[in-house]
Amino acid sequence: MSVRVVARIRPLLKQELEKDTIVEAATTASEPSAAPSIVRIPNPKNEAEAFSFQFNSVYDQQATQQQVFDNEISPTVKHLFKGFDVTIFAYGVTGTGKTHTMRGGKLLADRGVIPRLLSSIYRRSRKIEKDTEGDTKVDVAMSYYEIYNDRVYDLFEAPEKRTPAGLPIRDNNGKTVVVGLTERPCTSLKDFESLYDQANVNRSTSATKLNAHSSRSHAVLCVKVTQVTGNEVRVSTASAIDLAGSEDNRRTDNGKERMVESASINKSLFVLAQCVEAISKKQSRIPYRESKMTRILSLGQNNGLTVMILNLAPVRSYHLDTLSSLNFANRTKKIEVNEVENRPFFRTAPKPESKSGIPSVPLANRQPLRPKALSHNVVPSKEQAEKDKIEKPVKAFSVYSDKPKTTAISRPGHLSGQGHPRTAEAQKRTSSEAVPTINRPSKVLKSTVAARPETMSQKSIEELIERKVAEKLAEQALSAKLPAGTEISPDVQARLIALERRVIDQESARAEGLQYLLMAKQHTVRGEEVSALKMYQLALPYFPDNQKLAQKMLKLQEKINRKEEERRPKSGGGVPLMADDGDDDDYQPDAHxxxxxxxxxxxxxxxxxxxxxxxxxxxxxxxxxxxxxxxxxxxxxxxxxxxxxxxxxxxxxxxxxxxxxxxxxxxxxxxxxxxxxxxxxxxxxxxxxxxxxxxxxxxxxxxxxxxxxx
CATH class of the missing domain: 1.10.150.280 (AF1531-like domain)
Incomplete structure (x- = not known):
C-alpha cells in the first residue's frame, strides 16, 4: 500500500485578501459530485496555465477539524488495535497550519488530530475490555520528544536539565529507537491532556515575520498500545509528527539564532526530499542517516500505515513555496509501504516444581550431554563390572592413547588382541565405556589426568607473560600520582594577572570599536549618512592607524556636503525653520x-x-x-x-x-x-x-x- 496523502487548504488570515487566493480544491471530471481530490494552482510564469495535483483527499478552507479526523485518521485506529503501526505527519511551509492541524486549540471544536486520536484509542480500548469481559487488558503509554538543531531532546525534561548533545539514536530490529526516552503511562484522557500540555511548554517556539508562533523543531509523539490476553501480548505504536515548516530567510528577517534554527530545519526537510526522490527513482542508496528526522521517520521503510497531511496556504505570497510542497507530496504518494502486522509474543509461565524439589517437566526432549571421562567418579558395582567384562573387551589403552604417558597402568593378563586394529563399532564408545572397567577406577583417572601434556607452547607462554607485564605497567602508570607543579612566586603571579587584564581590556576595547563600526554600517544602509559619520568618529579612537576607515569617513563627509549644497537652493526662498528674530510676535513655540x-x-x-x-x-x-x-x-x-x-x-x-x-x-x-x-x-x-x-x-x-x- 502506498502512502496516503491528504491536502488541506487553510483559511485566510486577517491581513490576507480574498482576491489574492490562487489555490483551490476541485473534483475529477468523471465524478463531479464526489469529494474534492484535486488541487489547482496557476503557473507562476503563465497565469493562463494551471497545474493540477491529484491526491487521496483534498479539504478546502471550510473544512473542520472533525471532518479531517473522521475521514482520514479514525479508520487507522482499528488497524492499530490489530497490531499494525500507524504514522501520521504534517508537512508544509511555515505559517500553513501544521501545528493547528496536529495539536489544535483549547476549544472542543478546534481540537487537532492528536487529542482526537487519543480519545478514539481510549474509547476502543474500553470497548475491547467490555466485549472480552476483562480477558483482554489494554495499556496506553506515551513518549514525546523534539528534534531541535538535529539533536533529540525529551520534552518531559525541562530545558535546563537537558544534555547539550541530546539523546542518542539506535537501531533495534529494523526500527529506530531513541535511547533514554521517558515513557509515561496514561490511564485516561485527562492524564494524557495534562502530560501533553506540560510537555508542549518545553517545546521550542518563537515569533518570526511570517508566523507569530513558529515551531522551531520537529515534534514526535509516540503512543504505545499494549494488549494482554492471557499469556499473549500484542504491542503496536502510533506516531504523530508535527514537522517544522521550511522558511525563506529573505522574507522572515530572522536574527542570528533564528537563522541557525532555520538552516537546521531546511536541511532536514531537504534530506527528506532527497529520500523521497531516491525512493521514487528506486535508487540503491537512500540517505536516511544524513538527518535524525529522516532516520526517525524512515519513510518507506516502516512497516505500517502512513498518512501525510499536506498543509497549503491559499494566497499568492506563498506561490512558489506551495508549488514546491505540491511537487514533494506528488512524489511521496508513489512510495509503497509494507503493511506488516506486529507478531504477538507470549509470556512464559513459571515451571511448577514437585514436592521433592525436582521439576515435573519430562526430560525426554532434553539434549544429551557430551561424554566425558572425568564425569564418572563413582565406583561401579561388582555386578556392573562383571557385565562389562562379558559384553565388551577391556581396553588396554586410555582415551588419550596418542599422547605420551608418564606412568604405566597395570592391565589384566588374560587380555588379548592388543595389536589388532579397532573396528568401527569399537571406536564408537558410550559414556560408560570411556573409563576402563577395573576395580580401582580412581587410580586410573588420576593417571589419565597426569598423562595429559602441556597444551601451551613456549611462544604462547611468552606472549602471555608480555601481555600481563604490559597490563601491570599500564595500571601502575594510571594509578601513579602526578608530580606537584612548582609554585609561582607572588611577583610573577601579579605580573601574569596584570598581563591578563591588559589583554582583556584590549579585547573589550576592540569589541566596542567593532560595535560602533557595525552601527555605522547599519546607518549607511538605511541612508542616514550623518548618523553613520558619527558612529565612524566614535570608532576612530579604537583604530587610530586605520587608513581605510579615514578614507571612508572622508568620502561620507563629502557625500553629506554635496547633499547640503543640493538642498540649499531649494530651501533658500522658504520660511526659516527657527524664528530667531523677534518680528513675528504671533509665533510662540513651546518646549515640545x-x-x-x-x-x-x-x-x-x-x-x-x-x-x-x-x-x-x-x-x-x-x-x-x-x-x-x-x-x-x-x-x-x-x-x-x-x-x-x-x-x-x-x-x-x-x-x-x-x-x-x-x-x-x-x-x-x-x-x-x-x-x-x-x-x-x-x-x-x-x-x-x-x-x-x-x-x-x-x-x-x-x-x-x-x-x-x-
Whole structure:
C-alpha cells in the first residue's frame, strides 16, 4: 500500500485578501459530485496555465477539524488495535497550519488530530475490555520528544536539565529507537491532556515575520498500545509528527539564532526530499542517516500505515513555496509501504516444581550431554563390572592413547588382541565405556589426568607473560600520582594577572570599536549618512592607524556636503525653520515644538541643548497634554519618530528589544498586537495607544534614540 496523502487548504488570515487566493480544491471530471481530490494552482510564469495535483483527499478552507479526523485518521485506529503501526505527519511551509492541524486549540471544536486520536484509542480500548469481559487488558503509554538543531531532546525534561548533545539514536530490529526516552503511562484522557500540555511548554517556539508562533523543531509523539490476553501480548505504536515548516530567510528577517534554527530545519526537510526522490527513482542508496528526522521517520521503510497531511496556504505570497510542497507530496504518494502486522509474543509461565524439589517437566526432549571421562567418579558395582567384562573387551589403552604417558597402568593378563586394529563399532564408545572397567577406577583417572601434556607452547607462554607485564605497567602508570607543579612566586603571579587584564581590556576595547563600526554600517544602509559619520568618529579612537576607515569617513563627509549644497537652493526662498528674530510676535513655540524643530534640522552636527528650565517644564507636563501632543503630530514627523515607527512596523522582536524600556515580553506583546491589527502604525499616537506601551513608553523610546540620532 502506498502512502496516503491528504491536502488541506487553510483559511485566510486577517491581513490576507480574498482576491489574492490562487489555490483551490476541485473534483475529477468523471465524478463531479464526489469529494474534492484535486488541487489547482496557476503557473507562476503563465497565469493562463494551471497545474493540477491529484491526491487521496483534498479539504478546502471550510473544512473542520472533525471532518479531517473522521475521514482520514479514525479508520487507522482499528488497524492499530490489530497490531499494525500507524504514522501520521504534517508537512508544509511555515505559517500553513501544521501545528493547528496536529495539536489544535483549547476549544472542543478546534481540537487537532492528536487529542482526537487519543480519545478514539481510549474509547476502543474500553470497548475491547467490555466485549472480552476483562480477558483482554489494554495499556496506553506515551513518549514525546523534539528534534531541535538535529539533536533529540525529551520534552518531559525541562530545558535546563537537558544534555547539550541530546539523546542518542539506535537501531533495534529494523526500527529506530531513541535511547533514554521517558515513557509515561496514561490511564485516561485527562492524564494524557495534562502530560501533553506540560510537555508542549518545553517545546521550542518563537515569533518570526511570517508566523507569530513558529515551531522551531520537529515534534514526535509516540503512543504505545499494549494488549494482554492471557499469556499473549500484542504491542503496536502510533506516531504523530508535527514537522517544522521550511522558511525563506529573505522574507522572515530572522536574527542570528533564528537563522541557525532555520538552516537546521531546511536541511532536514531537504534530506527528506532527497529520500523521497531516491525512493521514487528506486535508487540503491537512500540517505536516511544524513538527518535524525529522516532516520526517525524512515519513510518507506516502516512497516505500517502512513498518512501525510499536506498543509497549503491559499494566497499568492506563498506561490512558489506551495508549488514546491505540491511537487514533494506528488512524489511521496508513489512510495509503497509494507503493511506488516506486529507478531504477538507470549509470556512464559513459571515451571511448577514437585514436592521433592525436582521439576515435573519430562526430560525426554532434553539434549544429551557430551561424554566425558572425568564425569564418572563413582565406583561401579561388582555386578556392573562383571557385565562389562562379558559384553565388551577391556581396553588396554586410555582415551588419550596418542599422547605420551608418564606412568604405566597395570592391565589384566588374560587380555588379548592388543595389536589388532579397532573396528568401527569399537571406536564408537558410550559414556560408560570411556573409563576402563577395573576395580580401582580412581587410580586410573588420576593417571589419565597426569598423562595429559602441556597444551601451551613456549611462544604462547611468552606472549602471555608480555601481555600481563604490559597490563601491570599500564595500571601502575594510571594509578601513579602526578608530580606537584612548582609554585609561582607572588611577583610573577601579579605580573601574569596584570598581563591578563591588559589583554582583556584590549579585547573589550576592540569589541566596542567593532560595535560602533557595525552601527555605522547599519546607518549607511538605511541612508542616514550623518548618523553613520558619527558612529565612524566614535570608532576612530579604537583604530587610530586605520587608513581605510579615514578614507571612508572622508568620502561620507563629502557625500553629506554635496547633499547640503543640493538642498540649499531649494530651501533658500522658504520660511526659516527657527524664528530667531523677534518680528513675528504671533509665533510662540513651546518646549515640545522647540525639541521637534531641533530634531528636524538633522544636518547640524552640534545641537544646542535646551535650557534647564525647559527640561523641568517638560517633565512637569501632565500625561494628557503629552498624549495630545503625540496624537496631533501630522505627517511631518521627526526622524526619531520615523525611526521608531520603522522598527515597530518591522515586527522584529530582536530590533524592538533594542529600544529603551522594551524587554522581551513587551516586544512579543507589541508583535502580537500588530498581528491582530489590519494596518501598520502611522504615527506615534497609535503606538502610545497600544496595550503595554503607553505615552511614557513612547517617550522613553525617543529618549533612547536621542544619543544615536544626534
Amino acid at each position: 515644538d522647540q525639541d521637534d524643530e531641533d530634531e528636524s534640522v538633522f544636518d547640524n552636527h552640534q545641537r544646542a541643548k535646551p535650557p534647564c528650565s525647559q527640561r523641568h517644564s517638560a517633565d512637569s507636563d501632565s500625561e494628557d497634554e503629552l498624549a495630545h501632543s503625540l496624537i496631533n503630530t501630522g505627517p511631518d514627523q521627526t526622524p526619531r519618530s520615523k525611526h521608531i515607527l520603522r522598527i515597530i512596523n518591522s515586527r522584529d522582536v530582536a530590533q524592538i528589544r533594542l529600544l529603551k524600556g522594551v524587554g522581551a515580553k513587551k516586544a512579543e506583546m507589541i508583535v502580537n498586537a500588530l498581528c491582530e491589527m489590519d494596518d501598520e502604525i502611522r504615527h506615534v499616537g497609535e503606538l502610545g495607544r497600544l496595550k503595554g506601551v503607553g505615552i511614557k513608553g513612547v517617550e522613553r523610546m525617543r529618549e533612547g534614540l536621542a544619543g544615536v540620532m544626534a
